[in-house]
Every structure is written in C-alpha cells, then in structure tokens.
Amino acid sequence: ALCRLPPPSQTAMDGSGASGEAERPRHHPFLIGVSGGTASGKSTVCAKIMELLGQHMVDHRQRKVVIVSQDCFYKVLTPDQKAKALKGQYNFDHPEAFDTELMYQTLKDIAEGLVVEVPTYDFVTHSRLEDRITVYPADVVLFEGILVFYPQKVRDMFHMKLFVDTDSDVRLSRRVLRDMSRGRDLEQILGQYTTFVKPAFEEFCLPTKKYADVIIPRGVDNMVAINLIVQHIQDILNGDLCKWQRGSMNGQGRSLKRAIGEQSDLPNGAANLPGKRVLLEPSSRPH
Ligand SMILES: Nc1ncnc2c1ncn2[C@@H]1O[C@H](COP(=O)(O)OP(=O)(O)O)[C@@H](O)[C@H]1O
Numbered sequence: 586a587l588c589r590l591p592p593p594s595q596t597a598m599d600g601s602g603a604s605g606e607a608e609r610p611r612h613h614p615f616l617i618g619v620s621g622g623t624a625s626g627k628s629t630v631c632a633k634i635m636e637l638l639g640q641h642m643v644d645h646r647q648r649k650v651v652i653v654s655q656d657c658f659y660k661v662l663t664p665d666q667k668a669k670a671l672k673g674q675y676n677f678d679h680p681e682a683f684d685t686e687l688m689y690q691t692l693k694d695i696a697e698g699l700v701v702e703v704p705t706y707d708f709v710t711h712s713r714l715e716d717r718i719t720v721y722p723a724d725v726v727l728f729e730g731i732l733v734f735y736p737q738k739v740r741d742m743f744h745m746k747l748f749v750d751t752d753s754d755v756r757l758s759r760r761v762l763r764d765m766s767r768g769r770d771l772e773q774i775l776g777q778y779t780t781f782v783k784p785a786f787e788e789f790c791l792p793t794k795k796y797a798d799v800i801i802p803r804g805v806d807n808m809v810a811i812n813l814i815v816q817h818i819q820d821i822l823n824g825d826l827c828k829w830q831r832g833s834m835n836g837q838g839r840s841l842k843r844a845i846g847e848q849s850d851l852p853n854g855a856a857n858l859p860g861k862r863v864l865l866e867p868s869s870r871p872h
C-alpha cells in the first residue's frame with residue numbers, strides 16, 4: 586500500500602522550506618528518471634506506469650505518483666532566439682537549451698519532499714508561461730525527458746533510470762505527425778530533424794543510455810518490461826518507502842544500508858526480507 590503524506594503547507598519557492606518544517610519528518614520520494622530520444626514514447630511509458638500503479642484517476646493533490654517533464658525546463662528564449670525557433674533554426678535538442686540549474690534545484694526539492702512549482706512552457710510561442718504547475722510530495726516521481734541523464738548531478742539523483750529505446754525511423758515518423766499537428770510544415774520539420782534533432786540525439790542522448798538500469802525496447806508496446814518495472818516499484822513501496830531515508834543523497838550522512846537496517850524494528854516484516862534489500866540499492870553508478 587502507498588503511504589500517507591502530510592498535507593503540504595509551504596512551497597519550495599518561498600524559502601520557508603527547511604527551517605519552518607524542521608521538526609516534521611518529510612517523505613523522500615522514489616525518483617525515477619525516464620529518458621530516450623524524441624517521440625520514443627517516454628510520456629506514454631510514464632502515463633502507463635502511473636496508470637498501472639492505480640494513480641491516473643486520482644486528484645493531483647492526492648497523487649502518490651507524479652510525472653514531471655524536462656520540457657518544462659526549457660530556457661526562456663531571447664527575441665533573436667525566438668525568431669530562429671520559429672524558422673526551425675534553434676537547437677532544442679542541445680543540453681544548453683535547458684535550464685539545468687533550475688531542473689536540478691527543483692529535483693532536489695522534490696527529493697527532499699517539498700512542494701515545488703514547475704514552470705510551464707509554450708511550444709507555439711517558445712516562451713515560459715505565467716502559470717506554474719504545483720507538484721505536491723509523492724511517493725514516486727517520474728522525471729522524463731531527452732536529456733535527463735545528461736547532467737551528472739541530475740542523473741545521480743535518480744533511484745531508478747529507464748531508457749525508452751525505439752527505432753529512429755519510428756520516432757521520426759511520430760515526430761513528423763506530432764509537429765504537423767502543431768501546425769508546422771513538413772520541410773521545416775525534416776530540416777530541423779536532420780540539422781539538430783538527430784545529431785544531438787547521437788551526441789548527447791544516446792550516450793546516456795549506458796546509465797540506464799532498464800532499457801525498454803519499443804516503449805509502451807513492451808508490456809512485459811513495463812509490468813516488471815511496475816512490480817518492482819510496488820515491491821519498493823510495500824517495503825515501506827515512507828520510513829526509507831537516503832543518507833547519501835540529502836547530505837545527512839546516513840548510508841542506505843544503515844537506513845534499511847533501522848527498519849528492523851518496524852512491524853512491517855516485508856522490509857526486512859533479504860531479497861527486498863537488494864531492491865533498494867541506489868542506481869547512480871555508470872555501467
Ligand atoms: N507504442 C506506441 N505505439 C504507437 N504510438 C505511440 C506509442 N508510444 C507513443 N506513441 C505516440 O507517439 C507519440 C510520441 O510519444 P510520446 O510518449 O509523447 O513520446 P516522448 O514523450 O518520448 O516524446 C505520441 O503521439 C504517442 O501517442
């Protein structure tokens with residue numbers, strides 16, 4: 586069963602975070618990074634995982650599983666860059682296109698169990714919108730994007746890393762359909778793809794596949810892989826995620842093994858099965 590969370594009482598952005606809430610124990614979510622090339626099916630896989638965890642129809646404040654997209658962290662473009670973007674001449678697939686620092690800080694706050702505000706981005710005007718999305722603490726946070734494994738400090742925060750591996754011709758054809766439905770013309774879509782999307786995928790995204798714990802061929806069509814992953818997440822949650830503290834990530838100096846050892850006095854016996862301990866190994870080591 587998923588654990589209960591205290592009602593959120595502050596946002597991560599107002600600076601009251603650590604000091605005001607010092608006495609109340611926070612829940613540290615299980616962070617899953619999901620990467621893969623453009624139109625590989627990252628969002629679809631995340632939605633499926635959420636659905637299978639029984640979370641898709643739940644009110645967003647009650648959710649124990651949330652999805653955050655790297656797309657929200659695109660940098661605000663200058664008028665000059667915006668003009669380029671409208672002509673398909675801006676590289677949205679380069680690591681520089683993302684506000685990595687904001688992404689890192691946001692993920693760090695999420696990892697610490699804070700309420701965070703995520704910017705929203707408009708693909709038509711290529712600008713950050715006034716509206717922000719409030720993300721409430723959850724047990725599982727899926728963070729998806731083409732380059733979520735590229736910056737090491739972001740990559741190192743994930744407890745599980747998934748890479749959706751879909752053939753590039755399948756991705757290109759999906760991408761063309763998606764961009765056309767956004768009102769862009771074929772020539773420009775294909776020009777951008779060959780100039781920026783494909784080279785950046787090969788230079789920046791594909792090399793991060795080696796950091797993945799699980800590679801999912803064919804995305805959501807691969808229900809064997811998705812079911813295995815969901816089962817694994819459920820095992821972790823049933824092992825009493827709420828009591829689970831990660832020392833190495835939040836600088837409290839407690840090792841993961843020790844934190845798990847401390848669960849030995851809990852009534853929940855499942856957490857103490859040797860097999861379960863293996864499931865809680867962090868996954869930040871490159872293979
Ligand atoms: N297995 C699949 N079969 C058919 N279409 C799919 C599949 N996975 C995703 N799609 C479609 O492909 C497009 C891109 O998928 P999406 O999940 O948004 O990819 P990403 O988030 O990696 O860009 C969407 O229109 C989606 O509905």
Ligand SMILES: [Mg+2]
Binds near residue numbers: 627
């Ligand atoms: Mg997506």
